[in-house]
Amino acid sequence: MDIRLSAQALELQERLTAFMDDFVYPAEAVHHQQLVDAGHPHHHPQVVEDLKAEAKRQGLWNLFLPESEHGAGLTNVEYAPLAEIMGRSAHLAPEATNCGAPDTGNMELLARFGTPEQKHRWLEPLLAGEIRSAFAMTEPAVASSDATNIELSMVRDGDDYVLNGRKWWASNAMHALCRLLIVMGKTDPTAARHQQQTMVLVPVDTPGVTLVRSLPTFGYVDREGHAEILFEDVRVPAGNVLGGDGQGFAMSQARLGPGRIHHCMRLIGMTERALDLMIDRSMSRTTFGQPLATRANIQDWIAESRVDLEMIRLLTMKAAYLMDTVGNKEARVEIAAIKVAAPTIATRIIDRAIQVHGGGGMSNDFPLAEMYVYARHLRLADGPDEVHKRTIAQAELKRRDPAFRW
Numbered sequence: 001m002d003i004r005l006s007a008q009a010l011e012l013q014e015r016l017t018a019f020m021d022d023f024v025y026p027a028e029a030v031h032h033q034q035l036v037d038a039g040h041p042h043h044h045p046q047v048v049e050d051l052k053a054e055a056k057r058q059g060l061w062n063l064f065l066p067e068s069e070h071g072a073g074l075t076n077v078e079y080a081p082l083a084e085i086m087g088r089s090a091h092l093a094p095e096a097t098n099c100g101a102p103d104t105g106n107m108e109l110l111a112r113f114g115t116p117e118q119k120h121r122w123l124e125p126l127l128a129g130e131i132r133s134a135f136a137m138t139e140p141a142v143a144s145s146d147a148t149n150i151e152l153s154m155v156r157d158g159d160d161y162v163l164n165g166r167k168w169w170a171s172n173a174m175h176a177l178c179r180l181l182i183v184m185g186k187t188d189p190t191a192a193r194h195q196q197q198t199m200v201l202v203p204v205d206t207p208g209v210t211l212v213r214s215l216p217t218f219g220y221v222d223r224e225g226h227a228e229i230l231f232e233d234v235r236v237p238a239g240n241v242l243g244g245d246g247q248g249f250a251m252s253q254a255r256l257g258p259g260r261i262h263h264c265m266r267l268i269g270m271t272e273r274a275l276d277l278m279i280d281r282s283m284s285r286t287t288f289g290q291p292l293a294t295r296a297n298i299q300d301w302i303a304e305s306r307v308d309l310e311m312i313r314l315l316t317m318k319a320a321y322l323m324d325t326v327g328n329k330e331a332r333v334e335i336a337a338i339k340v341a342a343p344t345i346a347t348r349i350i351d352r353a354i355q356v357h358g359g360g361g362m363s364n365d366f367p368l369a370e371m372y373v374y375a376r377h378l379r380l381a382d383g384p385d386e387v388h389k390r391t392i393a394q395a396e397l398k399r400r401d402p403a404f405r406w
Helices: 007-038 046-057 076-087 105-112 115-125 246-282 297-325 332-360 367-376 384-400
Strands: 132-138 151-157 159-169 179-184 197-203 209-214 227-238
Touching: 007 046, 007 209, 076 246, 105 115, 105 132, 105 179, 105 246, 115 132, 115 179, 132 159, 132 332, 159 197, 179 246, 197 227, 197 246, 246 297, 246 332, 246 367, 246 384, 297 332, 332 384, 367 384
Parallel strands: 132 179, 151 179
Antiparallel strands: 151 159, 159 227, 179 197, 209 227
16 A cells, blocks of 8 residues: 655645644634624634635645646645644644635535536636535435435426425535535435435525524534525526536435545544644643653553544555545445544544643633534434444455355
């Protein structure tokens, strides 16, 4: 397995690290204050636009895209360390470089499956960072871990489709710049199980679309929001179908593979920052006459955290390497494995950092509580652990007995 990085990738790491040090980290306090001053959780702070302009100026833009025409033309292996660096300031750096979820996955969908007209209307402004988007698949009334369960109806009526149903956890839908929803629903309930679903492009201001509420996670209301959305007789042109009728399920799987590993890449960076905070705190706090860092249990936590981080980093790089060399489908087991391992290990390390910080670790005086929420939610986002474990178990069972059926 060759995971050596090109000169271009190494140079981008240096430039991105400098961008983080010079612009992103100093902007974190400004970002927080601008949100406080606005008094609205979904306000779009000016500092984000300032960072985007600087990232564009420095050529640190759309780094996630493998197509060199619009992005840096990097492989997944080359992008992984960059996503990790951005993950150290997960609420600012990905958006600042136009590498934030769910837009990355949505742009990849449009790039792969969109018509020329769809690309002109939606992909181009997304690539430019002028608008943002959301992916509406999960529903409150069904177990959406099995995407074939979704019930939102899409009924053909002349040259239009009429949508009726309810979605939730549509991340980014409350963002001030969100203009597009990619909605997955059922166009033919009588078709084969995996050919009933279709994706449709729905402008967020279409009549009948109601943003019901922004769902908090563990009490936090994210700036981009996780929306519950009601669709009542929403009429969109048939030309808004993305990729063709009945192709929604297959396209969703194509979209979620890279998205899952990108989450893990960023999470490793976030967890590295949590480990740094834990180490610094342990050296600066004294109990019973000695720094916390001299305690055996604290040293165990630090050592175990380093071992854990290196394991998930290497597993991430293996999955990225396989995606580059044999494709996303063949790498599905490794993608599933890192999607289980990274959030589980991250929550454990961040929890240790919270413990070392004492009561302060649970407060908003430090970023650890918010980090923990982010890591914990990734055990559900883009598929719960149990679905990914099922994928791994099926592959293991088949490895021992190719004739085994489940």
